[in-house]
Amino acid sequence: MLTVDMMGLQGDDWKENKDTLLEAAAKAGVKVYIPSEFGTNHEITNYAHNATFAPKGHHFHEAVAKLPKVVGIYTSLVMEQTFIKWLGFDNDKEVWEIVGKGDVPVSITAKKDVGRFTVEAAIMAFHTPEKVPEKCQIHTVTYTLQQYADILDKYSETGNKLKLQGKTLEEAKENWENIKDTIPIGMVSPHH
Amino acid sequence: MSSSTATATAPAVAVIGHKGYIGSMVLPIAFEALQQKRIKELRILSRKFDANALKGLIAQGATTQNASYNNLASLTQALTGIDVLISTHIVWGPVVDGRYDGLAGR
Numbered sequence: 001m002l003t004v005d006m007m008g009l010q011g012d013d014w015k016e017n018k019d020t021l022l023e024a025a026a027k028a029g030v031k032v033y034i035p036s037e038f039g040t041n042h043e044i045t046n047y048a049h050n051a052t053f054a055p056k057g058h059h060f061h062e063a064v065a066k067l068p069k070v071v072g073i074y075t076s077l078v079m080e081q082t083f084i085k086w087l088g089f090d091n092d093k094e095v096w097e098i099v100g101k102g103d104v105p106v107s108i109t110a111k112k113d114v115g116r117f118t119v120e121a122a123i124m125a126f127h128t129p130e131k132v133p134e135k136c137q138i139h140t141v142t143y144t145l146q147q148y149a150d151i152l153d154k155y156s157e158t159g160n161k162l163k164l165q166g167k168t169l170e171e172a173k174e175n176w177e178n179i180k181d182t183i184p185i186g187m188v189s190p191h192h
Numbered sequence: 193m194s195s196s197t198a199t200a201t202a203p204a205v206a207v208i209g210h211k212g213y214i215g216s217m218v219l220p221i222a223f224e225a226l227q228q229k230r231i232k233e234l235r236i237l238s239r240k241f242d243a244n245a246l247k248g249l250i251a252q253g254a255t256t257q258n259a260s261y262n263n264l265a266s267l268t269q270a271l272t273g274i275d276v277l278i279s280t281h282i283v284w285g286p287v288v289d290g291r292y293d294g295l296a297g298r
Contacts, residue, residue: 020261112217119222123203
């Protein structure tokens with residue numbers, strides 16, 4: 001089952017609610033704000049204007065204009081939900097459908113590191129705001145997909161090796177163009 | 193630094209969205225920091241008052257505050273005294289004909 005956290009801030013109300021949050025934070029004297037960025041910094045990808053991600057960027061810039069210190073934390077994919085069928089990694093069939101040959105480094109972040117970095121950045125930004133960048137890119141490990149596959153192969157219960165099936169970037173882009181309008185706004189990941 | 197000194201200079205932290213995906217990663221570490229007195233208050237903001245759901249958080253030392261997220265006065269009151277706000281609510285929309293349409297003025 002695919003679910004997303006959309007509590008009260010989606011749809012037509014999102015801007016009013018988010019603006020209200022920023023105004024309230026400013027009035028209350030909040031010194032440091034960590035908005036719900038996480039994931040990928042899509043202002044440096046081709047998806048800055050994607051329906052799912054654009055509002056996050058918009059809110060970030062609004063926050064920077066209104067509050068003393070804003071820290072955006074970008075985690076790339078969360079490790080525990082990266083190698084899953086929903087993203088093309090079919091571990092039951094022992095086949096990963098990927099883009100390219102699997103030789104490009106990919107960073108991922110473990111759940112515990114997401115939590116720990118967020119809290120530590122929050123405390124540090126309070127004490128020494130000048131030492132914490134406005135945008136923080138973090139990761140737990142960086143390997144190529146082939147290297148991740150090699151690591152998982154060591155623990156394979158069947159003894160088989162994962163098979164990486166690569167699409168070209170052009171094929172992947174064409175596939176994206178074909179399916180993107182079928183993906184509901186906000187469906188960025190399955191939670192479980 | 194002694195614990196009393198640490199508490200005096202430690203920030204009060206509020207978390208919005210504690211039950212969500214990212215919130216569940218942040219909260220355990222925030223409680224650690226609270227116990228270490230590196231956070232002087234951990235305030236959980238919630239739209240609905242659910243005594244049972246909040247009981248466990250309060251038992252661990254958190255404070256809780258109800259807030260209506262579309263009401264400025266309510267949110268301002270809920271955030272009064274807070275130094276650091278961590279929001280784990282995802283932002284979507286608005287959507288026009290199935291597409292995002294909200295970057296005017298950016």
